[in-house]
Amino acid sequence: MTTPETTDTQPAQERPIPTVPEGTPGRDWRAALPAAQPPGAQQPWRRLGPGNRAWVVVITVIALVIGGVLSLFAVGVGTVFNATTVRGAVLLESQQYSATQAGCIGAGPAQGVEQGATITISAGDDVYEGTLGEGRLRQGRCQLGFDLTVPSADPDRNYAVSIGSVRATSVSGAELSSTNPIIVFVAPR
Structure with a gap:
């Protein structure tokens, strides 16, 4: 009896060889591996020996x-970024300033207190400097604003203030550390 797949006239060797499923005994698992690397070290750190x-x-x-x-x-x-920007003003009383067309400048004991003058706040090795802004007349006083950058101020210390060669009232480290504006008066000679 013959089946449709085989006939008596076909030799048995011409039949296709069936594929062997994975896990079947007799299958060579190494046949699916990639080709071997050439001999020698493959790690880049071993190329130099x-x-x-x-x-x-x-x-x-x-x-x-x-x-x-x-x-x-x-x-x-x-x-x-941790430095504090201190805003403040130098206030001159009526006998310490003279009026100008643009505003006011220091006179008499406050000679040299004017726009562009350097205000220096110091105690020991800590020295902070700023520049005075334009003088403005407010309520019978001359007010010159300034901004200082203070990286760190000791709250238990008093800092001397000078504007050029003119002495001013001292400020505390707590005032320099706070966010409130500070007020400086020119000290009498």
């Missing part, structure tokens, strides 16, 4: 130097 990792050390040192520079920069930026 066994155990030669000089380039890894060089890259690590470079990364540490860059990290150190970035951390110094971050500390510097953090200090700048």
Whole structure:
């Protein structure tokens, strides 16, 4: 008896060989693996010889130097962003200023207290400087505004104030640390 797949005239060798499913005994699992690598070390750190990792050390040192520079920069930026901007005004009484067309300037004991003059607030090694703004007449007084950048002020310390060679009233570290404006008067001689 013959089946449709085979006939008596076909030789048995011409039949297709069936595929062997995975897991069937007799299947060679290594046949599906990729071709083998050429002989020799394949890791890039071994190209210069066994155990030669000089380039890894060089890259690590470079990364540490860059990290150190970035951390110094971050500390510097953090200090700048933590600094307090102090706003204040120098007030001159009627005998300490003279009126001008634009506003007012210091006169008599306050000679030199004018727009563009440098105000210096200092105590020991801590020195903060700012520039006086335009003088304006307000309620019978001459008022010259200023802004200072104060990175850190000791609240338990008093700071001497001078405008050029003119002495002014001192301010406390607590005043410099607060967000309230500070008022400075020219001290009598």
